[in-house]
Amino acid sequence: MTSSQHQNSSSAGSVSAAEQQAPATVADGVKPQITAKQAQRINAPVRNMIISMVVLVVCIVPVLWLMPQPNKDPYQAEVDLPKVAYEAGEASSFAVAAPELEGWHYNFARWNSNQADKINYWETGQITGSDHFITLKQADASKTNDSWIAQQTNNAAPQGNESVSGVNWDVRTGQNDKDETVTYYIGEVSGTTVIMYGSDVPGTDFAQLADAVVNYQKQPTATASPTSTSDTGIQ
Incomplete structure:
Protein backbone atom coordinates (compact mmCIF):
# COMPACT_ATOMS: atom_id res chain seq x y z
CA MET A 1 0.00 0.00 0.00
CA MET A 67 -72.45 48.18 40.90
CA PRO A 68 -76.06 49.42 40.53
CA GLN A 69 -78.03 47.65 37.85
CA PRO A 70 -78.94 49.72 34.77
CA ASN A 71 -82.47 50.99 34.49
CA LYS A 72 -84.39 48.47 32.41
CA ASP A 73 -86.74 51.24 31.26
CA PRO A 74 -84.55 54.25 30.40
CA TYR A 75 -87.60 56.29 29.33
CA GLN A 76 -89.09 56.38 32.81
CA ALA A 77 -88.68 59.75 34.50
CA GLU A 78 -90.43 61.60 37.26
CA VAL A 79 -92.32 64.62 35.91
CA ASP A 80 -94.48 66.84 38.09
CA LEU A 81 -96.85 67.36 35.19
CA PRO A 82 -99.44 69.62 36.87
CA LYS A 83 -96.74 72.01 38.08
CA VAL A 84 -94.88 72.11 34.77
CA ALA A 85 -98.13 72.52 32.82
CA TYR A 86 -99.27 75.30 35.13
CA GLU A 87 -95.99 77.20 34.75
CA ALA A 88 -96.12 76.75 30.97
CA GLY A 89 -99.73 77.90 30.88
CA GLU A 90 -98.72 81.07 32.72
CA ALA A 91 -96.01 81.75 30.13
CA SER A 92 -98.10 80.89 27.06
CA SER A 93 -101.16 82.40 25.44
CA PHE A 94 -103.04 79.08 25.47
CA ALA A 95 -103.82 76.16 27.76
CA VAL A 96 -101.15 73.55 27.19
CA ALA A 97 -102.24 69.97 26.51
CA ALA A 98 -101.41 67.74 29.47
CA PRO A 99 -103.80 64.79 29.50
CA GLU A 100 -102.85 61.81 31.65
CA LEU A 101 -103.82 58.48 30.14
CA GLU A 102 -104.05 55.32 32.18
CA GLY A 103 -101.05 53.10 31.55
CA TRP A 104 -99.08 55.93 29.91
CA HIS A 105 -96.11 57.72 31.42
CA TYR A 106 -94.67 61.20 30.83
CA ASN A 107 -90.95 61.15 30.14
CA PHE A 108 -90.58 64.93 29.93
CA ALA A 109 -92.64 68.12 29.74
CA ARG A 110 -91.31 71.61 29.03
CA TRP A 111 -92.12 75.03 27.67
CA ASN A 112 -89.75 76.15 24.88
CA SER A 113 -89.44 79.91 24.85
CA ASN A 114 -87.15 82.45 23.16
CA GLN A 115 -87.38 80.70 19.82
CA ALA A 116 -85.64 82.34 16.88
CA ASP A 117 -88.85 82.35 14.85
CA LYS A 118 -90.79 83.83 17.82
CA ILE A 119 -93.05 80.76 17.90
CA ASN A 120 -92.78 79.37 21.41
CA TYR A 121 -94.26 75.94 22.02
CA TRP A 122 -95.20 73.31 24.59
CA GLU A 123 -93.49 69.94 24.27
CA THR A 124 -93.99 66.60 26.00
CA GLY A 125 -92.85 63.03 25.58
CA GLN A 126 -94.93 60.04 26.63
CA ILE A 127 -94.44 56.30 26.80
CA THR A 128 -97.63 54.77 25.50
CA GLY A 129 -99.49 51.84 26.96
CA SER A 130 -97.92 49.64 24.28
CA ASP A 131 -94.38 50.82 25.17
CA HIS A 132 -93.95 53.17 22.22
CA PHE A 133 -92.86 56.79 22.46
CA ILE A 134 -94.79 59.83 21.22
CA THR A 135 -93.58 63.40 21.27
CA LEU A 136 -96.19 66.17 21.27
CA LYS A 137 -95.61 69.79 20.27
CA GLN A 138 -98.24 72.51 20.64
CA ALA A 139 -98.15 76.16 19.63
CA ASP A 140 -100.55 79.04 19.12
CA ALA A 141 -102.31 78.40 15.80
CA SER A 142 -102.46 82.12 15.06
CA LYS A 143 -98.63 82.16 14.96
CA THR A 144 -97.84 78.88 13.23
CA ASN A 145 -97.72 78.45 9.49
CA ASP A 146 -96.89 75.86 6.84
CA SER A 147 -93.17 76.63 7.05
CA TRP A 148 -93.12 76.09 10.82
CA ILE A 149 -95.02 72.81 10.48
CA ALA A 150 -92.67 71.62 7.72
CA GLN A 151 -89.69 72.46 9.90
CA GLN A 152 -91.12 70.65 12.92
CA THR A 153 -91.93 67.57 10.84
CA ASN A 154 -88.61 67.52 8.93
CA ASN A 155 -90.48 68.03 5.66
CA ALA A 156 -92.35 64.74 6.03
CA ALA A 157 -94.49 63.71 3.08
CA PRO A 158 -98.32 63.79 3.34
CA GLN A 159 -99.93 60.35 3.54
CA GLY A 160 -103.59 61.13 4.14
CA ASN A 161 -105.97 62.26 6.87
CA GLU A 162 -107.50 60.76 10.00
CA SER A 163 -110.57 62.09 11.79
CA VAL A 164 -110.34 61.68 15.56
CA SER A 165 -112.79 63.22 18.00
CA GLY A 166 -114.04 65.73 15.45
CA VAL A 167 -110.56 66.93 14.46
CA ASN A 168 -109.10 66.29 11.02
CA TRP A 169 -105.49 65.15 11.50
CA ASP A 170 -103.04 65.48 8.64
CA VAL A 171 -100.87 62.32 8.61
CA ARG A 172 -97.31 62.51 7.27
CA THR A 173 -94.28 60.23 7.27
CA GLY A 174 -90.55 60.83 7.04
CA GLN A 175 -87.16 59.46 8.07
CA ASN A 176 -85.14 60.40 11.14
CA ASP A 177 -81.36 60.35 11.62
CA LYS A 178 -81.49 56.61 12.35
CA ASP A 179 -83.30 55.87 9.07
CA GLU A 180 -86.44 54.99 11.03
CA THR A 181 -89.86 55.80 9.64
CA VAL A 182 -91.51 58.55 11.69
CA THR A 183 -95.25 59.20 11.55
CA TYR A 184 -96.64 62.68 12.25
CA TYR A 185 -100.19 63.68 13.14
CA ILE A 186 -100.92 67.41 12.70
CA GLY A 187 -104.19 68.94 13.80
CA GLU A 188 -105.74 72.16 15.06
CA VAL A 189 -107.23 71.80 18.54
CA SER A 190 -108.84 74.67 20.48
CA GLY A 191 -106.90 77.38 18.64
CA THR A 192 -103.58 75.55 18.84
CA THR A 193 -101.52 73.61 16.34
CA VAL A 194 -100.74 70.16 17.73
CA ILE A 195 -98.08 67.89 16.25
CA MET A 196 -97.69 64.32 17.53
CA TYR A 197 -94.98 62.03 16.20
CA GLY A 198 -93.02 58.85 16.84
CA SER A 199 -91.25 56.00 15.06
CA ASP A 200 -92.99 52.64 14.66
CA VAL A 201 -95.98 53.87 16.68
CA PRO A 202 -99.28 52.14 15.86
CA GLY A 203 -102.17 54.28 14.70
CA THR A 204 -104.21 53.21 17.72
CA ASP A 205 -101.75 54.97 20.03
CA PHE A 206 -101.94 58.18 17.99
CA ALA A 207 -105.73 57.98 18.00
CA GLN A 208 -105.79 57.46 21.76
CA LEU A 209 -103.59 60.47 22.43
CA ALA A 210 -105.43 62.62 19.88
CA ASP A 211 -108.73 61.84 21.57
CA ALA A 212 -107.25 62.62 24.99
CA VAL A 213 -105.84 65.96 23.79
CA VAL A 214 -109.13 67.06 22.21
CA ASN A 215 -111.12 66.23 25.32
CA TYR A 216 -108.53 67.70 27.66
CA GLN A 217 -108.48 71.03 25.82
CA LYS A 218 -112.18 71.36 26.47
CA GLN A 219 -111.41 71.52 30.20
CA PRO A 220 -107.66 71.78 30.92
CA THR A 221 -107.83 70.90 34.61
CA ALA A 222 -104.16 69.96 35.08
CA THR A 223 -103.05 73.56 34.50
CA ALA A 224 -105.47 75.03 37.04
CA SER A 225 -102.94 75.13 39.88
CA PRO A 226 -99.37 74.03 40.56
CA THR A 227 -98.49 71.12 42.80
CA SER A 228 -95.31 70.24 44.66
CA THR A 229 -91.72 71.31 44.25
CA SER A 230 -90.25 69.81 41.09
CA ASP A 231 -88.49 71.85 38.41
CA THR A 232 -90.74 73.71 36.04
CA GLY A 233 -89.00 72.57 32.86
CA ILE A 234 -89.45 76.01 31.29
CA GLN A 235 -86.67 76.89 28.85
Whole structure:
Protein backbone atom coordinates (compact mmCIF):
# COMPACT_ATOMS: atom_id res chain seq x y z
CA MET A 1 0.00 0.00 0.00
CA THR A 2 1.38 3.39 -0.91
CA SER A 3 1.78 6.13 1.66
CA SER A 4 -0.95 8.23 0.08
CA GLN A 5 -3.38 5.37 0.23
CA HIS A 6 -2.49 4.80 3.85
CA GLN A 7 -3.18 8.48 4.66
CA ASN A 8 -6.60 8.38 2.94
CA SER A 9 -7.53 5.28 4.86
CA SER A 10 -6.54 6.93 8.14
CA SER A 11 -8.54 10.05 7.34
CA ALA A 12 -11.65 8.03 6.54
CA GLY A 13 -11.32 6.21 9.79
CA SER A 14 -10.91 9.45 11.70
CA VAL A 15 -14.07 10.98 10.14
CA SER A 16 -16.14 7.96 11.01
CA ALA A 17 -15.00 8.17 14.61
CA ALA A 18 -15.83 11.89 14.78
CA GLU A 19 -19.27 11.31 13.35
CA GLN A 20 -19.92 8.63 15.94
CA GLN A 21 -18.90 11.00 18.74
CA ALA A 22 -21.05 13.99 17.51
CA PRO A 23 -23.91 14.99 19.87
CA ALA A 24 -27.40 13.84 18.91
CA THR A 25 -29.82 16.46 17.57
CA VAL A 26 -33.60 16.72 17.15
CA ALA A 27 -33.07 16.01 13.47
CA ASP A 28 -31.58 12.67 14.47
CA GLY A 29 -34.88 11.77 16.15
CA VAL A 30 -33.61 12.17 19.72
CA LYS A 31 -35.58 14.44 22.14
CA PRO A 32 -33.48 17.04 23.97
CA GLN A 33 -33.36 16.63 27.73
CA ILE A 34 -33.80 19.60 30.12
CA THR A 35 -33.13 19.85 33.80
CA ALA A 36 -35.75 20.47 36.49
CA LYS A 37 -34.53 24.04 36.96
CA GLN A 38 -34.84 24.71 33.25
CA ALA A 39 -38.41 23.36 33.30
CA GLN A 40 -39.26 25.65 36.24
CA ARG A 41 -37.93 28.68 34.36
CA ILE A 42 -40.00 27.76 31.27
CA ASN A 43 -43.22 27.19 33.23
CA ALA A 44 -42.86 30.24 35.49
CA PRO A 45 -44.37 32.83 33.04
CA VAL A 46 -47.41 30.62 32.39
CA ARG A 47 -47.94 30.03 36.08
CA ASN A 48 -47.59 33.74 36.88
CA MET A 49 -50.09 34.63 34.16
CA ILE A 50 -52.65 32.18 35.56
CA ILE A 51 -52.17 33.55 39.08
CA SER A 52 -52.58 37.13 37.80
CA MET A 53 -55.81 36.25 36.00
CA VAL A 54 -57.24 34.58 39.11
CA VAL A 55 -56.38 37.63 41.24
CA LEU A 56 -57.95 39.95 38.63
CA VAL A 57 -61.18 37.95 38.54
CA VAL A 58 -61.35 37.90 42.35
CA CYS A 59 -61.00 41.71 42.39
CA ILE A 60 -63.49 42.40 39.58
CA VAL A 61 -66.37 40.14 40.65
CA PRO A 62 -67.17 42.03 43.91
CA VAL A 63 -67.02 45.37 42.07
CA LEU A 64 -69.46 44.17 39.40
CA TRP A 65 -71.73 42.70 42.04
CA LEU A 66 -71.84 45.99 43.97
CA MET A 67 -72.45 48.18 40.90
CA PRO A 68 -76.06 49.42 40.53
CA GLN A 69 -78.03 47.65 37.85
CA PRO A 70 -78.94 49.72 34.77
CA ASN A 71 -82.47 50.99 34.49
CA LYS A 72 -84.39 48.47 32.41
CA ASP A 73 -86.74 51.24 31.26
CA PRO A 74 -84.55 54.25 30.40
CA TYR A 75 -87.60 56.29 29.33
CA GLN A 76 -89.09 56.38 32.81
CA ALA A 77 -88.68 59.75 34.50
CA GLU A 78 -90.43 61.60 37.26
CA VAL A 79 -92.32 64.62 35.91
CA ASP A 80 -94.48 66.84 38.09
CA LEU A 81 -96.85 67.36 35.19
CA PRO A 82 -99.44 69.62 36.87
CA LYS A 83 -96.74 72.01 38.08
CA VAL A 84 -94.88 72.11 34.77
CA ALA A 85 -98.13 72.52 32.82
CA TYR A 86 -99.27 75.30 35.13
CA GLU A 87 -95.99 77.20 34.75
CA ALA A 88 -96.12 76.75 30.97
CA GLY A 89 -99.73 77.90 30.88
CA GLU A 90 -98.72 81.07 32.72
CA ALA A 91 -96.01 81.75 30.13
CA SER A 92 -98.10 80.89 27.06
CA SER A 93 -101.16 82.40 25.44
CA PHE A 94 -103.04 79.08 25.47
CA ALA A 95 -103.82 76.16 27.76
CA VAL A 96 -101.15 73.55 27.19
CA ALA A 97 -102.24 69.97 26.51
CA ALA A 98 -101.41 67.74 29.47
CA PRO A 99 -103.80 64.79 29.50
CA GLU A 100 -102.85 61.81 31.65
CA LEU A 101 -103.82 58.48 30.14
CA GLU A 102 -104.05 55.32 32.18
CA GLY A 103 -101.05 53.10 31.55
CA TRP A 104 -99.08 55.93 29.91
CA HIS A 105 -96.11 57.72 31.42
CA TYR A 106 -94.67 61.20 30.83
CA ASN A 107 -90.95 61.15 30.14
CA PHE A 108 -90.58 64.93 29.93
CA ALA A 109 -92.64 68.12 29.74
CA ARG A 110 -91.31 71.61 29.03
CA TRP A 111 -92.12 75.03 27.67
CA ASN A 112 -89.75 76.15 24.88
CA SER A 113 -89.44 79.91 24.85
CA ASN A 114 -87.15 82.45 23.16
CA GLN A 115 -87.38 80.70 19.82
CA ALA A 116 -85.64 82.34 16.88
CA ASP A 117 -88.85 82.35 14.85
CA LYS A 118 -90.79 83.83 17.82
CA ILE A 119 -93.05 80.76 17.90
CA ASN A 120 -92.78 79.37 21.41
CA TYR A 121 -94.26 75.94 22.02
CA TRP A 122 -95.20 73.31 24.59
CA GLU A 123 -93.49 69.94 24.27
CA THR A 124 -93.99 66.60 26.00
CA GLY A 125 -92.85 63.03 25.58
CA GLN A 126 -94.93 60.04 26.63
CA ILE A 127 -94.44 56.30 26.80
CA THR A 128 -97.63 54.77 25.50
CA GLY A 129 -99.49 51.84 26.96
CA SER A 130 -97.92 49.64 24.28
CA ASP A 131 -94.38 50.82 25.17
CA HIS A 132 -93.95 53.17 22.22
CA PHE A 133 -92.86 56.79 22.46
CA ILE A 134 -94.79 59.83 21.22
CA THR A 135 -93.58 63.40 21.27
CA LEU A 136 -96.19 66.17 21.27
CA LYS A 137 -95.61 69.79 20.27
CA GLN A 138 -98.24 72.51 20.64
CA ALA A 139 -98.15 76.16 19.63
CA ASP A 140 -100.55 79.04 19.12
CA ALA A 141 -102.31 78.40 15.80
CA SER A 142 -102.46 82.12 15.06
CA LYS A 143 -98.63 82.16 14.96
CA THR A 144 -97.84 78.88 13.23
CA ASN A 145 -97.72 78.45 9.49
CA ASP A 146 -96.89 75.86 6.84
CA SER A 147 -93.17 76.63 7.05
CA TRP A 148 -93.12 76.09 10.82
CA ILE A 149 -95.02 72.81 10.48
CA ALA A 150 -92.67 71.62 7.72
CA GLN A 151 -89.69 72.46 9.90
CA GLN A 152 -91.12 70.65 12.92
CA THR A 153 -91.93 67.57 10.84
CA ASN A 154 -88.61 67.52 8.93
CA ASN A 155 -90.48 68.03 5.66
CA ALA A 156 -92.35 64.74 6.03
CA ALA A 157 -94.49 63.71 3.08
CA PRO A 158 -98.32 63.79 3.34
CA GLN A 159 -99.93 60.35 3.54
CA GLY A 160 -103.59 61.13 4.14
CA ASN A 161 -105.97 62.26 6.87
CA GLU A 162 -107.50 60.76 10.00
CA SER A 163 -110.57 62.09 11.79
CA VAL A 164 -110.34 61.68 15.56
CA SER A 165 -112.79 63.22 18.00
CA GLY A 166 -114.04 65.73 15.45
CA VAL A 167 -110.56 66.93 14.46
CA ASN A 168 -109.10 66.29 11.02
CA TRP A 169 -105.49 65.15 11.50
CA ASP A 170 -103.04 65.48 8.64
CA VAL A 171 -100.87 62.32 8.61
CA ARG A 172 -97.31 62.51 7.27
CA THR A 173 -94.28 60.23 7.27
CA GLY A 174 -90.55 60.83 7.04
CA GLN A 175 -87.16 59.46 8.07
CA ASN A 176 -85.14 60.40 11.14
CA ASP A 177 -81.36 60.35 11.62
CA LYS A 178 -81.49 56.61 12.35
CA ASP A 179 -83.30 55.87 9.07
CA GLU A 180 -86.44 54.99 11.03
CA THR A 181 -89.86 55.80 9.64
CA VAL A 182 -91.51 58.55 11.69
CA THR A 183 -95.25 59.20 11.55
CA TYR A 184 -96.64 62.68 12.25
CA TYR A 185 -100.19 63.68 13.14
CA ILE A 186 -100.92 67.41 12.70
CA GLY A 187 -104.19 68.94 13.80
CA GLU A 188 -105.74 72.16 15.06
CA VAL A 189 -107.23 71.80 18.54
CA SER A 190 -108.84 74.67 20.48
CA GLY A 191 -106.90 77.38 18.64
CA THR A 192 -103.58 75.55 18.84
CA THR A 193 -101.52 73.61 16.34
CA VAL A 194 -100.74 70.16 17.73
CA ILE A 195 -98.08 67.89 16.25
CA MET A 196 -97.69 64.32 17.53
CA TYR A 197 -94.98 62.03 16.20
CA GLY A 198 -93.02 58.85 16.84
CA SER A 199 -91.25 56.00 15.06
CA ASP A 200 -92.99 52.64 14.66
CA VAL A 201 -95.98 53.87 16.68
CA PRO A 202 -99.28 52.14 15.86
CA GLY A 203 -102.17 54.28 14.70
CA THR A 204 -104.21 53.21 17.72
CA ASP A 205 -101.75 54.97 20.03
CA PHE A 206 -101.94 58.18 17.99
CA ALA A 207 -105.73 57.98 18.00
CA GLN A 208 -105.79 57.46 21.76
CA LEU A 209 -103.59 60.47 22.43
CA ALA A 210 -105.43 62.62 19.88
CA ASP A 211 -108.73 61.84 21.57
CA ALA A 212 -107.25 62.62 24.99
CA VAL A 213 -105.84 65.96 23.79
CA VAL A 214 -109.13 67.06 22.21
CA ASN A 215 -111.12 66.23 25.32
CA TYR A 216 -108.53 67.70 27.66
CA GLN A 217 -108.48 71.03 25.82
CA LYS A 218 -112.18 71.36 26.47
CA GLN A 219 -111.41 71.52 30.20
CA PRO A 220 -107.66 71.78 30.92
CA THR A 221 -107.83 70.90 34.61
CA ALA A 222 -104.16 69.96 35.08
CA THR A 223 -103.05 73.56 34.50
CA ALA A 224 -105.47 75.03 37.04
CA SER A 225 -102.94 75.13 39.88
CA PRO A 226 -99.37 74.03 40.56
CA THR A 227 -98.49 71.12 42.80
CA SER A 228 -95.31 70.24 44.66
CA THR A 229 -91.72 71.31 44.25
CA SER A 230 -90.25 69.81 41.09
CA ASP A 231 -88.49 71.85 38.41
CA THR A 232 -90.74 73.71 36.04
CA GLY A 233 -89.00 72.57 32.86
CA ILE A 234 -89.45 76.01 31.29
CA GLN A 235 -86.67 76.89 28.85
